[in-house]
Amino acid sequence: MRLPAVLLALLMVPATLLSQDQTVRIRAATVIDGTGKTLRNATIVVRGSKITSIETASAGVATYDLATMTVIPGMIDVHSHLGWHFDKDGRYAARRGTPAEEILYSAENAYVTLMAGFTTIQSPGQANDVELRDAIARGLFPGPRVLTSIRQLNEGSGTPDEIRTKVQQLKKDGADVVKIFASASIRDGGKQTMTSAQLEAACGEAKAQGLRTMVHAHSPESIKASVDAGCDQIEHGVFADEPTLKLMADKGVYFDPNVGVVLQNYLRNKAKYLGIGNYNEEGFAYMEKGLALNATMIKKAVATPNLKMVLGTDAVAGAHGHNADEIVERVRQGNQKPMDAIISATSLAARSMRLDKTIGTLAVGYDADLVALDGDPLADITAVTRVAFVMKGGKVYKHIAPATTR
Numbered sequence: 296m297r298l299p300a301v302l303l304a305l306l307m308v309p310a311t312l313l314s315q316d317q318t319v320r321i322r323a324a325t326v327i328d329g330t331g332k333t334l335r336n337a338t339i340v341v342r343g344s345k346i347t348s349i350e351t352a353s354a355g356v357a358t359y360d361l362a363t364m365t366v367i368p369g370m371i372d373v374h375s376h377l378g379w380h381f382d383k384d385g386r387y388a389a390r391r392g393t394p395a396e397e398i399l400y401s402a403e404n405a406y407v408t409l410m411a412g413f414t415t416i417q418s419p420g421q422a423n424d425v426e427l428r429d430a431i432a433r434g435l436f437p438g439p440r441v442l443t444s445i446r447q448l449n450e451g452s453g454t455p456d457e458i459r460t461k462v463q464q465l466k467k468d469g470a471d472v473v474k475i476f477a478s479a480s481i482r483d484g485g486k487q488t489m490t491s492a493q494l495e496a497a498c499g500e501a502k503a504q505g506l507r508t509m510v511h512a513h514s515p516e517s518i519k520a521s522v523d524a525g526c527d528q529i530e531h532g533v534f535a536d537e538p539t540l541k542l543m544a545d546k547g548v549y550f551d552p553n554v555g556v557v558l559q560n561y562l563r564n565k566a567k568y569l570g571i572g573n574y575n576e577e578g579f580a581y582m583e584k585g586l587a588l589n590a591t592m593i594k595k596a597v598a599t600p601n602l603k604m605v606l607g608t609d610a611v612a613g614a615h616g617h618n619a620d621e622i623v624e625r626v627r628q629g630n631q632k633p634m635d636a637i638i639s640a641t642s643l644a645a646r647s648m649r650l651d652k653t654i655g656t657l658a659v660g661y662d663a664d665l666v667a668l669d670g671d672p673l674a675d676i677t678a679v680t681r682v683a684f685v686m687k688g689g690k691v692y693k694h695i696a697p698a699t700t701r
């Protein structure tokens with residue numbers, strides 16, 4: 296079901312119409328709680344920003360009767376670049392606009408991400424994320440909750456001591472997570488770039504500051520060096536092999552492979568990127584090969600016992616709002632069970648962000664972040680791309696009435 300934007304806007308319930316203490320009852324055919332449980336004919340009761348009860352076979356009148364739909368927790372993308380956009384000339388713009396233009400592009404990406412059912416994202420990260428995060432948190436501007444690294448660390452970030460100082464500054468500047476580049480881009484072959492000493496300084500100091508670390512790493516050596524350095528989460532991992540996947544599982548390191556959105560988006564939008572930086576023909580050839588490498592890797596990752604695989608897209612310019620394609624492709628290419636894919640995008644993603652006491656699960660006391668899907672994702676995973684209703688923190692941001700004819 297795809298409705299024209301104008302109609303969609305008319306059907307939206309303005310968030311401001313709902314007062315903070317109003318009780319809202321949302322009834323749905325199926326509720327998937329985010330931890331693996333499924334309820335039939337359930338009513339979720341929300342007061343203010345929290346879920347106050349979940350009733351089955353309730354006779355009460357529903358504020359929103361989502362009849363045939365499936366309600367799941369608001370989805371979480373642990374790796375999305377809200378600041379990436381195409382410019383007025385239709386080409387990828389690496390933050391070349393005025394500050395006002397740049398923040399508005401970020402705001403647009405935040406809006407479409409929320410409309411796609413993602414109520415929390417983690418940005419690995421840029422300076423104006425701080426203002427964006429704080430503006431959304433004020434509660435009027437529609438967007439997902441934002442967690443940001445503000446800046447990144449890489450092989451050029453200096454000596455171990457200099458890296459420690461940089462991590463301390465990130466903490467002072469309000470970073471939620473530290474983003475580290477341990478390997479080159481897939482467009483440059485993905486080899487390890489930072490030394491083990493640099494990685495130990497970055498991840499060790501982050502731990503001392505109470506900050507989590509997410510590490511861009513493609514090659515097995517760069518992943519192993521990051522795990523050995525005590526880093527918390529590995530991003531991408533295109534070349535991750537069985538021993539490397541098992542190592543992450545054994546050490547309890549989160550793994551965020553990106554197999555369904557980012558490369559497909561680059562290839563689809565090749566003309567908009569080509570000729571800028573390492574977006575050259577060689578880089579695109581690497582990315583084309585990356586599709587097959589990802590398909591092989593994700594099957595192995597899904598088959599690795601106890602691997603804590605979280606949902607992240609690496610969404611860049613052109614990809615925002617398509618985040619749920621990652622869930623679909625993990626099921627399609629990786630043979631992941633639909634329920635496991637949903638858990639990875641909800642309660643497990645929340646746990647990776649240390650937010651598992653407040654979001655990612657539909658249960659009493661949790662923030663009322665929930666989305667309704669047109670269909671049953673356990674039977675047809677593409678239902679995660681058909682988001683008809685979005686509530687974040689008890690406010691409704693999207694509500695498309697069910698189609699009367701199909």
Ligand SMILES: [Zn+2]
Binds near residue numbers: 374376419609
């Ligand atoms: Zn990224």
